[in-house]
Amino acid sequence: MSSTGDSLTRTPGRDKVLLVGDIRKAFLDAERVERYPCDVRTNLLEAIDAAARGGYDAVGVVMNGLLGQLRPVLRALRKATAAPIVLLAQMYDEPVARHLVQSAPSEERAADAYRVCPMTLASFGSGLATKSVPTAAWSQGDFIPAGIEKRMRHLERLATTDDLTGLNNRRYIREFARQIIERARQSAGRVTLLLFDIDNFKHYNDDYGHATGDEILKQAAILMRRCCRPHDVVGRIGGDEFAVVFWDDPHCAASETARDRRHAEAEHPSEPVFVARRFQSEFGHAELNLLGPEGRGTLTISGALARFPRDGTTVQELFERADAALREAKRSGKNRIYLVGEPKNNIADLP
Template identity: 45%
Template sequence: MSGAESKDGGGAMQDLRVILVGSGLARAVTAQRLRRDARTRVVKAQNSHEALGELGLPPANEAGVRTVIVLSKGAIEPETVGGFVRSVRRVDSGARIVAMTENGVSWLNGATKLLDGTIEVADLGAETLRGLFSADRPRLAAQDDPGASTLGVSDDVMAGRDRACEGAGGGDPATGPLTAGTTEQALLQADTGVVRALLTGGDVQAACLRRLHASLGPDIRWIGPDAAEGEHDEHKAAVVHRGRAFGFLASRSTDPATLSACAAWMAQWLALREQHVQLRRAAFTDPLTGAWNRRYFDRFLPAAIEDARRHRHDLTLLLFDIDDFKHFNDHYGHSAGDEVLVETVRLMKTTVRPCDRVCRIGGDEFAVVFYEPEGPRDPGSKHPTSIYSIAERFQEKVRRHQFPKLGAEAAGSLAISGGMATFPWDGADAEALIEHADRLLGESKRMGKNAIRFGPAGSGPVID
């Protein structure tokens, strides 16, 4: 496949997210080559399950970013490609899926026709991948999986389940009976409800059980790892993945072979859930302080503003930093500076309300979004004056706090400067609020620091 036009309809170069699935030298070389392109972000996944998790993290509909999943040799079994493609389409219908080839040889055999194409390892670069989204390049639709009937889940059944899901408001109804001959791969193809639960923060364990109840009957049940043993006439199968024991499946009517296959299937989804939670935490939190990071802030603030606009609620943004932070780093060392950052976040978290968001958006730069989605608990509470007292308490805590690594000089020597902006008066969108708050933060610095300003032009009370 040759490189294709790399610009979108509007003429701007596309941002790419490339999920490289599998392992080996070819994947490593490809990752290194792709990272040379400033507009391409490379994510690695060991298998198809991890790839599905990565597809939803960050959100697949991130504006302006196109996603390509690249399968390296051995990344997936040929007979499971159809189910994987269907799952990808349901998570992100715009994503492209291609497989690497070496010397024109495909390791997926006939399953390659289910993908959007194959690319030689030597030709696999950012421009080639952008060409997959060219307007004049026909999109390859996922065709019927030739192995579906042998795996026990037909395309007709899958389509019927999708229609039922739409009518049931997101449930996961039956996809056909499971028997002792039903393989783990067949279960992996019947995963719409589980994928939905995973990507929306729902209960993955419950989604798996709904799927099993629909196919095996209502008597199959979950037993926790520390619970008492099941009934003496029940079959039991351990739900274990790579030594991690989640619990057991138990049933009187399901034969042991089928129950064991279902337990292995469910174990993979529960393991993926744990990994997904860890990845999301890593993607959206600052590892030093535990605050939300800039990526989270950039997503949360616009969403919160839209929610506030829809429900006619107030929202206030506070931007602040630590005065003379570089002095503490240079004089006491970076470990002392880290302690200051960690303690500052802890003090803010003990001051704000549970619904507010504390974010670290730079070195010593922080943002706090004050927003109550359900409306103010105190009917007399009004922004920005109601936030004034919160900011004042926080500033006083910082001023009085004893930082052990700073010794006796700490108390009274640390101070913060900030600026506040309130929706809708100071700005109608995230960009306007940030600009207003940042301008007031700058004024606080110029006017002697140790102050937080708010109001149309910083005319409100100054906390100092």
């Protein structure tokens, strides 16, 4: 999938984009790359050299597979070219991409923008139009006008976000879980799914009104987001039911010491258990003025943790196992979180 760029149909020096890395991991139509005004470099050093030789309006970097090389490569690309750098991130890379784009003053940023993959080359090219990059030549492919592309991205956000809480919705969570499980399967990674819901939620709706019920859901979302690590993915998957996908972020793991990693492996899923416990505690003590003094401290949750690959090897299996354990937690008296495969093992009782 490498191209020197010489055979591309384009006006030399205009509308050129340098794509770095394995573009098959970023674009649905990667095999059609020669239709577009871009050069592809799969070797990172060749990519930096090409960028330094100039002539590119933008550089797209496929994050998938770079791991420890990402930051040094971005630093070198920044040094090599003044062209804007756009990260091409998988869903699970999005928190890292966002951090790289938002951190530090603009002149020190590792990258200028990011796009979540997979997408089409035309979509990527027309997206660049919003950053003052001339993109007329991208119309050689499946041209999507910039206005429509912007609207599509807005609709995409609406389609994957829960409008009440601002969390990801069920569709996003399931697709994210599918992608991250697929990667974990290839790299022996770890994924843990937490499902939980609010005990007696109907009671709050009926007794305090739906506005109060909505407020409780929003508070739950805020608290869980606060309790999680930045890369964990939180979603509301229906009614008062929430899901969290805990996973090993290789960008964090790369900076861990060997001792940290050994500890993490021995204790897994120590982080999800810790987060779930903390959330349980904070939610129980949440100050919800709408509930009045008598309602304070009455909120509890029931939940379940399912681990890949131990408890299931597909998204469907993990959700089913976690759901069954969640129902068991409800039957057992509520206000508890079970580990799948270890019924009656409330995480509050773990050492």
